[in-house]
Amino acid sequence: MATARNWTSDLRIWPAVSRQLGGAVDFMLIIRALILRNVIVRHGxxxxxxxVEFLRPSVLCLAHYFYFTYTRRAVPGHQYAIFTLGGFSIYFAFVAAFNATFEGGRWPNGATLLAGVTRMHLRMAGVAWSFVIHIIFAFAVIVPLLLLHQDVAFPNLPLTLADFAMAVGLGFGYGLVMSSFGIMFPALVPFLKVTQWAVFITSGVYDSLVTMPRILAQYIWFNPLIHLAEFQRYAYYPGYPTYLVSLTYPLLWAIGLILTGLLMNRALCNRKFR
Amino acid sequence: MTKFGAWHGAPTVVFNDMTVTLPTDQICAIMGRPGSGRTTFMRLLNGATRPESGRVVSDMRFSAISNLGAFFHAGLTGLENIGFAARVYGLNPTALTETVLEISRFGALWEISAGALPGPRRRAMEMLVSALLPYDCYLVDNVESSDPETFQTVLEILKMRQAGMIFTAKNPRIAQEFATIGSVIADRTVYAFESVDEALDNYG
Structure with missing residues (x-):
């Protein structure tokens, strides 16, 4: 049967790389194909x-920037633009990855009928797209601010990449765990999605750990997103205080959630098929 | 394997503790009465559903099941869907598109959104694209509902590629015309035979 597989070899791109790396290349090709398909369907x-993808986050950031400035919110260094961008860009990346994972495999639109394409690929494609689009947003949004002579600079690239990778990792892991709970308890599905509001309120988009009341800070500290939000503000503005937060904590959360989610997903996959 | 299912809303045992071996490098017809489990069997082969017990063992790559479900995204044109399928398997989208346009007779229909195409036409286009993708064995459900001309083209492509096909049929005459071997689904079991004639003798 090798003949059947090789028949299209003259149509194959990167044949040498494909032979060398096998499964990894196949995985990347599927993710790339799904991302391109989604982009064409949504924006073609x-x-x-x-x-259009930047419109909603831009409007929300702008509205909150004016709100924080107008109410003279307690923000370290009075860096309102940085405070707003750092918090919201991280939260947007998290929630986009969460939605892609929670909803991603539900409407495959025929993709999973092709051999080798699974619902997990659809989720991964959504998560990868969330990562790329929000990294671009984090940098692109600085351009209009510079044109408006705001005192801002492009964020630190390695820290931004690490921050966003952890944010989408958290979204992916949390989405996997919640969707698994959804399979176990279908009646809870509407409530499971609402849990992201609790995450939102405590994610540090409205407050910094440094300026919020201490009694509140000692509880909100446990939300891994606030650590990432504070570090993203630091990536924009090196004078931003980060002595209360750590990058290890959200990293451990992301790894833990992804592993738990994958295990739950694997344990429940037979139930999904029936 | 054992597989439960539903027939007209009532729970039923589709396959009961059965074992069957089918060749994937020939044209194999699976015949059975309505409700016997032909489509369920195809879905089991393709991995779209899993058995309650037992498993499907194969190192072959099965195609999407033609005439069952649509792998074309309704929001994309036929050409865009070809591009997607090509990218999934690491093929050159332009080369695959040119090949499809060369062998098909659908012309401008490829530029229409798949959701706007009449069902039989879309299924024929999907079957043609599927035949060009790098699978080892092609699955066609309910072969009677296929466009005859497209089905002939697909058989020619598969012959050239030395790839196999498993199709389900209600009509024994069609099985006799196209298949090289035959199987029959009866009594919650799939019976494999060495020839189509032998299968037809056992297909009451």
């Missing part, structure tokens, strides 16, 4: 194209 007809 839109004159603004993928710029």
């Amino acid at each position: 007809e839109n004159p603004l194209g993928i710029l």
Whole structure:
């Protein structure tokens, strides 16, 4: 049967790389194909194209920037633009990855009928897209601010990449765990999605650990997103205080959630098929 | 393997502790009465559903099941769907598109959104694209509902590629015309035979 598989070899791209790396290349090809398909479906007809993806976060950031400035919110260094961007960009990346994982495999639109494409690929494609689009947003949003002569700079690249990787990792792991609970207890599905609001309120988008009341800070500290939000603000503004937060804590959360989610998903996959 | 299912809303045992071996490098017809489990069997082969007990053992890559479900995204044109399928398997989308356009007779229909295409036409287009993707064995459900001309083209492509096909049929005459071996589903079991004629003799 090798003949059947090789028949299309003249159509194959990167044949040498594909032979060397096998499964890893196949995985990347599927993710790339799914991302491109989603982009064409969502933005192919839109004159603004993928710029639409930046519209909602931009409007929300702008509204909150004015709100924080107007209410003279207690923000370290009075860096309102940085405070807003650092908190919201991380939360947006997290929630986009969560939604992609929670909903991603539900409407495959035929993709999973192709051999080798699974619901997990659909989820991973959504998560990868969330990562890319929010990293671009974190950098692109600085350009108009510079044009408006705001005192801002492009964020530290390695720290931003690490921050966003952990944010989407948390979203992916949390989405896997919640969707597994959804399979175990279908009646709870509407409530499971609402849990992200609790995460949102305590994610540090509205407050910094440094300025919030100490009694509140000692509880909110446990939300791994607030650590990432504070570090993203630091990535934008090196004078931002980060002595209360750590990158190891959200990293451990991300790894723990992903492993738990994958194990639950594997244990429940037979139930999903029936 | 054993597989439970539902027939007209009532729970039923589709396959009961059965074992069967089918060749994947020939044209194999699976015949059975309505409700006997032909489609369920195809779904088991393809991995779209899993048995309650037992398993499907194969190192072959099975295609999507033609005439069952749509692997074309309704929001994309046929050409865009070809591009997607090509990218999934690491093929050159332009080369695959050119090949499809060369052998098909659907012309401008490839540029219409798949959701706007009539069902039989979309299924024929999907079957054609599927035949060009790098699978080892092609699955076709309910072969009677296939476009005859496209089915002939697909058989020619598979012959050239030395790839196999497993199709389900209600009509024994169609099985006799196209298949090289036959199987029959009866009494919650799949019976494999060495020839189509032998299968037909046992297909009451």
